Amino acid sequence: xxxxxxxxxxxxxxxxxxxxxxxxxxxxxxxxxxxxxxxxxxxxxxxxxxxxxxxxxxxxxxxxxxxxxxxxxxxxxxxxxxxxxxxxxxxxxxxxxxxxxxxxxxxxxxxxxxxxxxxxxxxxxxxxx
Amino acid sequence: xxxxxxxxxxxxxxxxxxxxxxxxxxxxxxxxxxxxxxxxxxxxxxxxxxxxxxxxxxxxxxxxxxxxxxxxxxxxxxxxxxxxxxxxxxxxxxxxxxxxxxxxxxxxxxxxxxxxxxxxxxxxxxxxxxxxxxxxxxxxx
Numbered sequence: 631x632x633x634x635x636x637x638x639x640x641x642x643x644x645x646x647x648x649x650x651x652x653x654x655x656x657x658x659x660x661x662x663x664x665x666x667x668x669x670x671x672x673x674x675x676x677x678x679x680x681x682x683x684x685x686x687x688x689x690x691x692x693x694x695x696x697x698x699x700x701x702x703x704x705x706x707x708x709x710x711x712x713x714x715x716x717x718x719x720x721x722x723x724x725x726x727x728x729x730x731x732x733x734x735x736x737x738x739x740x741x742x743x744x745x746x747x748x749x750x751x752x753x754x755x756x757x758x759x
Numbered sequence: 760x761x762x763x764x765x766x767x768x769x770x771x772x773x774x775x776x777x778x779x780x781x782x783x784x785x786x787x788x789x790x791x792x793x794x795x796x797x798x799x800x801x802x803x804x805x806x807x808x809x810x811x812x813x814x815x816x817x818x819x820x821x822x823x824x825x826x827x828x829x830x831x832x833x834x835x836x837x838x839x840x841x842x843x844x845x846x847x848x849x850x851x852x853x854x855x856x857x858x859x860x861x862x863x864x865x866x867x868x869x870x871x872x873x874x875x876x877x878x879x880x881x882x883x884x885x886x887x888x889x890x891x892x893x894x895x896x897x898x899x900x
Contacts, residue, residue, distance in 0.1 A: 633800070634840045635813075635838070639834060640881075641833070642830070642833050679777075679778025679814075680778070680812055691832055701784055704780055
């Protein structure tokens with residue numbers, strides 16, 4: 631029996647179109663067209679490395695995440711400064727702007743539903759102690 | 760009708776391409792939560808990192824007040840398995856609380872449980888004809 635894989639992370643949202651557009655613009659899914667696949671009219675899938683993000687329109691979540699720190703999505707990028715510049719150009723909301731920390735560059739932004747999203751470039755900050 | 764040729768990706772797009780490499784879960788008892796996931800997913804105790812198909816699960820001490828997720832449908836982890844009955848057996852042995860018992864859907868066989876912090880966790884045995892993005896990724900087992 632094979633080890634399980636994290637096939638996808640589902641984001642429940644009251645506004646799936648808005649969230650899909652934000653992730654497509656902000657973080658460049660693997661799809662060569664840079665977008666999401668429509669699974670159903672209210673569900674969209676985008677691949678980000680070894681797993682997918684499923685954006686699912688649901689009626690059992692509010693407009694804004696009441697507990698944004700409970701689950702944080704950590705995205706690794708090759709060039710955090712370029713990514714941060716791009717995100718600033720989009721006018722995203724930052725919880726913590728890109729900063730050098732032990733082990734790399736880290737920044738935390740807030741998606742339109744209030745979920746926390748961290749971008750990371752390892753190996754660019756101070757060496758781990 | 761002839762399809763449009765693919766549009767080449769710009770270097771800037773490729774350079775900022777993001778990979779979802781880790782999920783951080785807040786918990787009032789991070790060690791207990793990590794142990795629960797190891798048991799639930801049948802992972803070894805030996806590996807220092809809890810990695811599932813190329814994605815690391817990290818656990819930190821909770822700063823929120825609610826002991827259990829207020830909106831468990833907000834973020835759901837979907838673990839793909841090749842033997843859904845074995846996965847179900849592990850969850851039954853853990854006495855997991857089922858939000859939805861195993862059910863055959865158009866995407867495959869799916870069951871939903873609550874983890875120790877009240878987050879929804881789904882086990883999925885994908886259907887052979889489900890979309891590629893919902894299939895099991897075998898490259899990073």
